[in-house]
Amino acid sequence: MKITDIISHVLQYDLPEELGYSQQYYSKRTAHLVEVRTDEGLTGWGECFGPGNIALANKVIVEKVIQPMVIGRDPVDREVIWHHVYNLLRDHGQKGMPLQALSGVDIALWDLTGKIAGLPLCKLAGGRFRERVPVYGYGMMLQREDAASHIARFRDEAAAIRAAGFVATKMKVGLGVADDIRLAEAVRLGVGDDFPFMVDANHCYTADDALEVGAALDEMNAYWFEEPAAPEDLDGYRRLRARLKTRISGGEAEFTRWGWRHILEGECVDIAQPEVCALGGVSEYLKVLALAHTHFTPVVNHVWGSAIAVATNLHLLAAMPPLPGGLFPREPWLEFDTTNNMFRDELLLEPLDIQGQVARTGSAGIPDGPGLGVEPDRDFIARNAVS
Numbered sequence: 001m002k003i004t005d006i007i008s009h010v011l012q013y014d015l016p017e018e019l020g021y022s023q024q025y026y027s028k029r030t031a032h033l034v035e036v037r038t039d040e041g042l043t044g045w046g047e048c049f050g051p052g053n054i055a056l057a058n059k060v061i062v063e064k065v066i067q068p069m070v071i072g073r074d075p076v077d078r079e080v081i082w083h084h085v086y087n088l089l090r091d092h093g094q095k096g097m098p099l100q101a102l103s104g105v106d107i108a109l110w111d112l113t114g115k116i117a118g119l120p121l122c123k124l125a126g127g128r129f130r131e132r133v134p135v136y137g138y139g140m141m142l143q144r145e146d147a148a149s150h151i152a153r154f155r156d157e158a159a160a161i162r163a164a165g166f167v168a169t170k171m172k173v174g175l176g177v178a179d180d181i182r183l184a185e186a187v188r189l190g191v192g193d194d195f196p197f198m199v200d201a202n203h204c205y206t207a208d209d210a211l212e213v214g215a216a217l218d219e220m221n222a223y224w225f226e227e228p229a230a231p232e233d234l235d236g237y238r239r240l241r242a243r244l245k246t247r248i249s250g251g252e253a254e255f256t257r258w259g260w261r262h263i264l265e266g267e268c269v270d271i272a273q274p275e276v277c278a279l280g281g282v283s284e285y286l287k288v289l290a291l292a293h294t295h296f297t298p299v300v301n302h303v304w305g306s307a308i309a310v311a312t313n314l315h316l317l318a319a320m321p322p323l324p325g326g327l328f329p330r331e332p333w334l335e336f337d338t339t340n341n342m343f344r345d346e347l348l349l350e351p352l353d354i355q356g357q358v359a360r361t362g363s364a365g366i367p368d369g370p371g372l373g374v375e376p377d378r379d380f381i382a383r384n385a386v387s
């Protein structure tokens with residue numbers, strides 16, 4: 001079997017309300033799907049991390065740069081293709097958009113390989129350690145309103161996420177140290193003392209400011225403090241991790257085994273959050289997972305994007321070995337964005353219905369079919385494509 005075409009579909013729609021995090025407000029939802037076609041009619045699907053105009057730039061890399069390197073190759077040869085592409089891109093970017101683009105292609109090759117073998121991705125990755133994955137719900141985004149309005153809204157939203165069945169919740173911060181501490185207190189009040197909550201700073205603090213917020217989070221028994229400082233500031237991460245009780249998490253902005261090596265060898269995080277749609281795809285994710293577990297660092301995947309990304313992550317979370325193992329090990333969680341996302345909820349011919357599953361069980365099942373086990377609706381793609 002030979003690869004004949006690689007096509008990027010960039011989808012976009014206007015959100016019903018503007019959403020924000022510590023770096024910006026945004027009013028459009030974007031998804032970047034990658035379709036790999038073969039001469040025998042089989043098609044594989046993947047997804048690239050990267051919103052808005054980043055997706056348009058990544059589309060050019062996928063179609064104009066990577067596609068010519070890969071046409072004519074056997075889609076099962078994932079490692080050979082990955083290394084061929086990476087070696088040719090290495091001089092032009094070992095992180096960032098070239099790797100995001102390669103990720104979407106690599107995921108599609110795993111989908112294709114599963115379809116050729118008649119096996120789901122989790123089986124190709126070694127099998128299922130679990131039939132269902134507990135789901136945590138993140139929300140509590142920033143909006144253009146004052147701190148008092150944020151506080152009231154965050155308290156109510158935190159309570160609603162718990163009531164919806166999620167096993168934990170995660171909030172944004174970014175208003176400034178003092179207001180952020182008040183926001184976290186509101187979330188703790190909203191969920192009660194017996195429910196895990198996490199705080200995502202999207203790298204808006206200096207390490208010193210993060211220490212101040214983190215000390216307050218220690219008092220509130222927060223479960224983790226995500227991207228407290230700039231991803232380049234590994235010394236800051238190491239200092240935070242040594243000084244705080246709250247677990248330090250991060251890594252969604254890191255790429256490949258070589259990037260992760262520095263985070264893990266530097267003992268910078270308590271919890272690793274690799275993003276499979278950015279760091280290099282499934283092929284590279286499995287190496288980063290092995291590297292993290294080599295350091296006995298638990299992994300909770302970063303998940304963002306459409307139903308393709310969610311399905312990919314469900315397989316990877318099912319196939320993740322327990323760390324270190326035992327009768328009742330702590331299970332990995334699926335990250336789930338509780339804000340409006342039509343590309344997750346309406347893209348598939350048979351939707352995953354994560355929200356419905358969570359309401360019943362607090363967890364999500366693994367798609368059964370070969371490859372990713374999901375089929376996008378081509379009419380839906382055509383209706384929402386902007387490029």
Ligand code: CA
Pocket residue numbers: 200202226227252
């Ligand atoms: Ca994050």
